[in-house]
Structures are given as C-alpha cells and as structure tokens.
Amino acid sequence: MTGRITGQLALAPARDPAHTGRVTRQALIIDCDPGVDDAVALMLAFGADEFELLAVTTVGGNVPVEKTARNARMLRQVAGLQKPGHDEAPVFMGAAQPLVRTLGTATDFHGPEGTGDLEPFEPDLPCADGHAADAIVDLVMSRPAKSVAMAVLGPMTNLALALRKEPALAERLGPVAVMGGARAEGGNITASAEFNIWADPEAAAEVLATGAEVVLFGLDATHQVRATEDRIAAVEALGTPMAKTAGAMLRFSQRVERTIVGWDASPLHDPCPVAWLLKPELFELKPCLVKVETESDLTRGHTAVEFRQAVAGEPLKHRWAVTADADGVFALIARSCG
Numbered sequence: 001m002t003g004r005i006t007g008q009l010a011l012a013p014a015r016d017p018a019h020t021g022r023v024t025r026q027a028l029i030i031d032c033d034p035g036v037d038d039a040v041a042l043m044l045a046f047g048a049d050e051f052e053l054l055a056v057t058t059v060g061g062n063v064p065v066e067k068t069a070r071n072a073r074m075l076r077q078v079a080g081l082q083k084p085g086h087d088e089a090p091v092f093m094g095a096a097q098p099l100v101r102t103l104g105t106a107t108d109f110h111g112p113e114g115t116g117d118l119e120p121f122e123p124d125l126p127c128a129d130g131h132a133a134d135a136i137v138d139l140v141m142s143r144p145a146k147s148v149a150m151a152v153l154g155p156m157t158n159l160a161l162a163l164r165k166e167p168a169l170a171e172r173l174g175p176v177a178v179m180g181g182a183r184a185e186g187g188n189i190t191a192s193a194e195f196n197i198w199a200d201p202e203a204a205a206e207v208l209a210t211g212a213e214v215v216l217f218g219l220d221a222t223h224q225v226r227a228t229e230d231r232i233a234a235v236e237a238l239g240t241p242m243a244k245t246a247g248a249m250l251r252f253s254q255r256v257e258r259t260i261v262g263w264d265a266s267p268l269h270d271p272c273p274v275a276w277l278l279k280p281e282l283f284e285l286k287p288c289l290v291k292v293e294t295e296s297d298l299t300r301g302h303t304a305v306e307f308r309q310a311v312a313g314e315p316l317k318h319r320w321a322v323t324a325d326a327d328g329v330f331a332l333i334a335r336s337c338g
C-alpha cells in the first residue's frame with residue numbers, strides 16, 4: 001500500500017503568496033449538468049473570490065443539454081455574475097449525447113427541468129458561441145501549462161471530446177476534480193455504478209486513460225456530506241438570492257431522498273470537487289489507478305479502483321477521495337451564499 005495523500009499536497013488557489021497585495025485567482029472551468037446538486041456547486045464557485053471562472057460548460061446528463069445550459073445561465077444570473085461589459089463565467093453548451101450511448105437522464109432526482117421545485121426562466125443572456133469541447137481546448141491551451149483547473153460534475157463527454165481534439169490538453173490541464181465513481185459505498189444508479197460514470201462510461205474510460213491529473217470524488221466521499229436539517233436551515237437563513245436558490249435545491253433533494261431512497265439527509269455530491277479546489281484539507285485522498293467497466297450490462301460504469309502499486313501494472317496516476325469534512329463543505333457553501 002502506498003502512502004496517503006492528504007489535501008495539503010493538492011493544488012490550492014494561491015492567495016497572495018508573496019504578500020504583494022495582489023490575490024492570484026485559480027483559473028477554473030466547470031463542466032456540469034445542472035441538476036440540483038450542480039446548482040449548489042455553481043453557487044459555491046460563483047461566490048468564491050478564489051476562482052477566476054473562465055467558463056461553465058454543460059453536457060446532457062441529469063436533463064438534456066439545452067436545459068443544463070439554460071439552468072447554468074439562470075444560476076449565473078441569480079448569482080449576479082452578468083455585469084455590463086463584463087460577462088463572467090460564460091456558458092458554453094456541449095454534448096447532447098454520450099460518446100456512443102443514448103442519454104439516460106436523472107429527472108427523478110432533479111425534477112423534469114433539472115431545477116427541483118424552482119420554476120425555470122429564460123435567462124437574459126444566451127450561451128456563448130461555440131461547442132463546450134472547443135471552449136475547453138481554447139481556454140486551456142491558450143494559458144500557461146497547469147494553470148487551469150477543471151471541476152467535472154456530470155458525464156465526462158465534453159472533456160473526452162476535448163481530449164480527442166487536442167491530446168496535448170491532458171498534460172496542459174491542472175487538476176481535474178471529478179464527481180464520479182463508486183467503490184466501497186456501492187452505486188446509486190445501479191448496484192455498482194455511480195450516475196455520472198454510468199451515463200457515459202466510454203468517456204470516463206477515455207479521460208482516465210490519458211495523462212490528465214484526475215482526482216475523483218465518488219460516492220465513498222460524497223455520501224459523507226449530508227444535507228441535514230440543520231445544515232439546510234443554516235443556508236436558508238442567510239436569505240440572499242443565492243442562499244434561497246441553494247436552499248430550495250437542498251430542500252428538494254431532501255424530499256426526494258426521503259421518498260425514493262429512504263435516507264433522511266441527502267448526499268451532496270457536486271460541491272465536493274469544488275470545495276476541494278478551495279480547501280484541499282477538507283478531504284483525504286489516496287493515490288490509485290481507476291479503470292471503468294464498459295462491456296458488461298450488469299456493471300456498466302463501475303469504477304475499479306486499484307490502490308496497490310505492486311499489482312497496478314502502471315503508475316497510480318489518479319487520486320480517490322476517501323474522507324470528507326461535511327461541516328467544512330457546508331461552511332464554504334454558506335460563505336459563498338452569504
């Protein structure tokens with residue numbers, strides 16, 4: 001067994017390391033499929049000064065891609081990121097379908113529009129021109145190596161397409177913090193698979209086979225981050241438009257979780273990778289090699305996580321989150337929404 005990697009070794013946004021008075025922000029692209037927990041993750045990122053949000057790219061996942069792109073634009077508007085002459089976090093629409101399969105959505109857990117109980121509205125601003133995969137390539141390749149991080153919160157289709165277009169992207173990217181995967185906790189869409197990997201297993205397999213620095217926040221970690229009554233109430237009490245939106249998403253998830261799964265407090269998946277980029281010490285990570293099942297119908301999208309260097313046959317190039325500090329994640333959400 002190799003040693004553990006704790007958060008301290010992860011890339012943290014530099015906060016004025018030379019005490020110059022200037023704050024260096026972490027350039028970030030968020031690829032997502034909002035989605036109620038994606039929405040909370042976006043609020044977390046939108047309210048964090050540590051990030052320079054280069055783009056939000058969307059993919060077909062929880063709901064079809066036209067809706068995920070609309071929802072991302074709605075959420076950006078709620079967060080007040082649209083300012084005259086300064087359009088932060090432009091939204092690029094990406095893949096409508098997985099690489100080789102037909103899209104399977106998750107509307108039971110996110111509502112038919114992907115916004116839970118919230119009524120969607122048509123945002124003021126349209127999507128930015130171009131496909132999400134092209135935007136990822138252009139934004140990362142035009143900046144210094146390793147300077148752009150990604151948070152991937154839905155099926156990995158857009159990133160796989162970007163890597164096909166520009167293989168050099170893998171080495172150029174900074175950390176790619178992914179919500180995806182199932183191991184000790186079992187699956188959530190099937191007995192052994194987590195939804196994002198199950199939805200496009202070929203894309204996940206392709207991305208993981210590259211040299212990209214992928215850190216996976218699977219169900220083993222995200223099931224430790226539960227939206228308890230107290231935590232939801234603390235977000236709601238902040239009373240801002242961002243807090244009200246995040247609170248509504250959390251309430252919807254709580255109700256759905258109680259009805260469908262029978263758990264009292266819903267797990268909060270997608271904010272975890274974003275929280276790690278902000279505060280790595282909230283998570284414990286272990287080096288590993290992750291491969292994805294693409295052949296079997298029964299175990300489609302299962303993530304085989306190998307921690308043993310002696311039997312892996314290649315370097316343990318990925319990292320797998322094994323613990324999460326739930327109070328710490330919710331404190332960050334409250335900070336962003338407050």
Ligand code: BDR
Nearest residue numbers: 035038106153195196269
């Ligand atoms: C993941 O699946 C989606 O339904 C959620 O948004 C999250 O990204 C959890 O398995």
Ligand code: CA
Nearest residue numbers: 035038153154
């Ligand atoms: Ca998601």
